[in-house]
Amino acid sequence: FNVHSLSGCPRATSAMKKAKLSGEQMLTIKQRASNGIENDEEIKQLDEEIKELNESNSQMEADMIKLRTQITTMESNLKTIEEENKVIEQQNESLLHELANLSQSLIHSLANIQLPHMEPINEQNFDAYVTTLTDMYTNQDRYQSPENKALLENIKQAVRGIQV
Numbered sequence: 001f002n003v004h005s006l007s008g009c010p011r012a013t014s015a016m017k018k019a020k021l022s023g024e025q026m027l028t029i030k031q032r033a034s035n036g037i038e039n040d041e042e043i044k045q046l047d048e049e050i051k052e053l054n055e056s057n058s059q060m061e062a063d064m065i066k067l068r069t070q071i072t073t074m075e076s077n078l079k080t081i082e083e084e085n086k087v088i089e090q091q092n093e094s095l096l097h098e099l100a101n102l103s104q105s106l107i108h109s110l111a112n113i114q115l116p117h118m119e120p121i122n123e124q125n126f127d128a129y130v131t132t133l134t135d136m137y138t139n140q141d142r143y144q145s146p147e148n149k150a151l152l153e154n155i156k157q158a159v160r161g162i163q164v
Contacts, residue, residue: 102162103123103126105162106121106126106130106159106162107121107122107123107126109158109159109162110129110155110158110159112158113151113154113155113158115129115132115133115136115151116151118132133155136148136151136152136155137152140152
């Protein structure tokens with residue numbers, strides 16, 4: 001009786017018999033093992049997808065931050081433009097006011113001077129009167145007659161006191 005050989009030991013023999021697996025059990029273990037390998041692949045794939053999603057999220061967050069920055073910049077630019085427009089409006093109002101004062105002064109100064117073929121200056125014919133005056137000054141060579149020269153001199157005298 002050899003103690004070192006397990007085949008002779010009754011306990012060892014029954015343990016080995018119990019340890020023997022049926023074909024069905026072997027198949028189940030193989031399937032589980034191969035499922036485990038497939039699951040490994042699925043887990044790798046899921047990890048990849050999670051990684052891609054994280055990268056995509058990071059990119060979207062970066063884009064959102066960029067977009068917010070652009071919106072803030074645009075809002076700030078818009079505010080600046082609005083403020084500049086307010087200043088321009090105030091300047092325009094002030095210029096229109098000055099222009100109104102100037103035209104009143106001009107009407108007052110030229111009230112007694114009659115241009116040829118025109119009514120005396122007033123608010124209604126003001127533009128036409130000024131256009132005629134401009135023409136007379138621009139084309140003085142056409143207005144060489146003594147009456148026109150006298151008229152231009154009178155106009156110069158009349159408007160001399162107006163502050164522009």
